[in-house]
Amino acid sequence: MLRVVADDKIPFLQGVLEPYAEVIYMPGNRIDRKSLAKADAMIIRTRTRCDASLLEGTPVKFIATATIGFDHIDTEYCDNNQIAWRNAPGCNSSSVMQYIASALMKISYDAGFKLAEKTIGIIGVGNVGKKVENFARTAGMKVLLNDPPRARTEGPEGFSDLESVLAGSDIITLHVPLTFDGIDKTYHFIAEDAFSIMKKDCWLINSSRGEVIDTASLKKALLSELISGAVLDVWENEPSIDTELLDMAFLGTPHIAGYSTDGKANGTAAAVRELSKFFNLPLTRWYPEDIPPPAYPVIRINANDDNENILRKAVNHTYKIAEDDIKLRLRPADFEKLRGEYPVRREFQAYTILLEGDYKTVAGEFLKKTGFNLI
Numbered sequence: 389m390l391r392v393v394a395d396d397k398i399p400f401l402q403g404v405l406e407p408y409a410e411v412i413y414m415p416g417n418r419i420d421r422k423s424l425a426k427a428d429a430m431i432i433r434t435r436t437r438c439d440a441s442l443l444e445g446t447p448v449k450f451i452a453t454a455t456i457g458f459d460h461i462d463t464e465y466c467d468n469n470q471i472a473w474r475n476a477p478g479c480n481s482s483s484v485m486q487y488i489a490s491a492l493m494k495i496s497y498d499a500g501f502k503l504a505e506k507t508i509g510i511i512g513v514g515n516v517g518k519k520v521e522n523f524a525r526t527a528g529m530k531v532l533l534n535d536p537p538r539a540r541t542e543g544p545e546g547f548s549d550l551e552s553v554l555a556g557s558d559i560i561t562l563h564v565p566l567t568f569d570g571i572d573k574t575y576h577f578i579a580e581d582a583f584s585i586m587k588k589d590c591w592l593i594n595s596s597r598g599e600v601i602d603t604a605s606l607k608k609a610l611l612s613e614l615i616s617g618a619v620l621d622v623w624e625n626e627p628s629i630d631t632e633l634l635d636m637a638f639l640g641t642p643h644i645a646g647y648s649t650d651g652k653a654n655g656t657a658a659a660v661r662e663l664s665k666f667f668n669l670p671l672t673r674w675y676p677e678d679i680p681p682p683a684y685p686v687i688r689i690n691a692n693d694d695n696e697n698i699l700r701k702a703v704n705h706t707y708k709i710a711e712d713d714i715k716l717r718l719r720p721a722d723f724e725k726l727r728g729e730y731p732v733r734r735e736f737q738a739y740t741i742l743l744e745g746d747y748k749t750v751a752g753e754f755l756k757k758t759g760f761n762l763i
Contacts, residue, residue: 390667393423394431397728398454399652400676401431404660408669417724424448429667431659434460435724443471450666454655456480456515456646457597459566472666476658478515480651482735482759484595485519487645488561489758490709491619492527493700494639495559495591499616502696504528509557511550512564512596513538520561526757527699532557536572554585559593566597576602583609590615591638595645598623603630610636619709621645627723634720641712642726650735653679682706682734686763691745691752698751702760706739736760 390409394401395416405411414423416435421442424430429450432438438451439462451461451473458475466473496503508524510517513535524531532553539547553560564574578592579602586592592615594601603624609615610633617638623629626643634640653676664671687705689698715726736759743751743762752762 390429391427392429392431393419393427395433395436398431398433398656400656400678401660404671404674421446429663431663436460438462438466440465443469450663452659452662454479454659457565459597474662476655479654479658480646480648481515481519483648483651484516484645485523486648486707486735487595487621487709488520488593489523489703490707491593491639492559493703494709495619497700504696506530506558507532507556509534509553509560511553511560511562514563517563520563523758526754527696551585554582555587557590558587559591560586561593562596562600564596564600566599574600576600578602579605580608583614586615588614591617591619593619595621598626603633607633607636629720629723631720634717639709639713640716641709642716642723644712644727644730647727647730648733648735649679650738680732682732682738685739687739687741689741689743691743691747695754698755699758702741702755706736707733
């Protein structure tokens with residue numbers, strides 16, 4: 389019988405594979421070689437490092453990670469040892485966009501400016517970056533895009549070099565994979581030189597990987613007021629984060645930007661489907677049926693307000709980033725627990741907006757672009 393070892397924090401998974409496999413659930417950071425002694429496959433998250441030290445001598449033939457990122461998998465080792473691996477590209481892209489939208493609303497409100505007056509630089513324009521771009525343009529922002537791999541493939545039109553984005557943006561948001569070598573290396577690519585180029589009142593948001601920013605350089609930039617502030621969802625050395633940096637950050641959260649309930653469901657579904665394709669199981673179209681609805685699915689908004697206030701009310705109804713910030717500041721040592729016990733957060737498409745006032749048509753078209761449903 390097929391044997392699968394699975395991270396016990398992956399939602400919606402328990403009971404799905406059991407008709408076709410023996411499934412062992414355990415904490416992702418405790419999966420070791422002994423637990424894989426009879427395993428054919430793994431379903432994991434980022435907390436399980438899949439390399440030779442874990443996999444050597446095991447019968448594992450397949451690894452599915454229910455995440456976009458796959459830097460926790462030694463893909464070269466797997467490829468050289470006939471171990472198939474799959475990630476879940478785009479699974480939580482709308483969740484991260486929602487996180488960025490909430491961060492932008494918080495920054496603009498507290499700093500006292502309109503988003504439509506500002507330029508946002510998006511570094512990394514893949515599944516997530518494209519959705520952030522759409523939201524930013526809908527909010528009226530000027531957008532600068534940096535994505536060297538796409539620029540090489542598609543041509544330079546529409547893209548800016550890194551220095552131009554750093555120098556020309558009021559807000560910079562990072563959506564890059566973590567890579568350690570090559571021409572597109574991202575490890576510590578935001579360091580002292582980058583901060584010296586940024587505007588003095590620039591805001592920096594990182595929801596990609598903590599290691600793409602050099603922590604020491606960021607702390608120096610914040611202390612020296614080289615930038616206005618930072619919103620950090622990811623950190624070097626997670627889960628043992630730098631609490632001094634947390635104190636300096638404008639907003640700090642425990643790596644939950646992609647943790648919407650929808651994003652989790654998408655990631656789990658992708659993992660189950662890919663495993664099913666590999667082992668010929670009848671679950672290649674499976675998707676969770678028991679996704680909990682939002683507590684308050686209908687949003688009433690006055691259509692006569694200006695676009696940014698309308699958008700702010702809609703976004704804040706679905707998610708308030710400050711609540712996650714407060715939880716982490718109160719319990720930084722519980723970084724993993726805050727992730728593991730993360731509450732239900734539904735994305736924009738799970739909500740319906742009821743517009744009131746004279747400008748329903750105009751406001752409605754505006755809101756549809758961001759993914760909301762309308763009555």
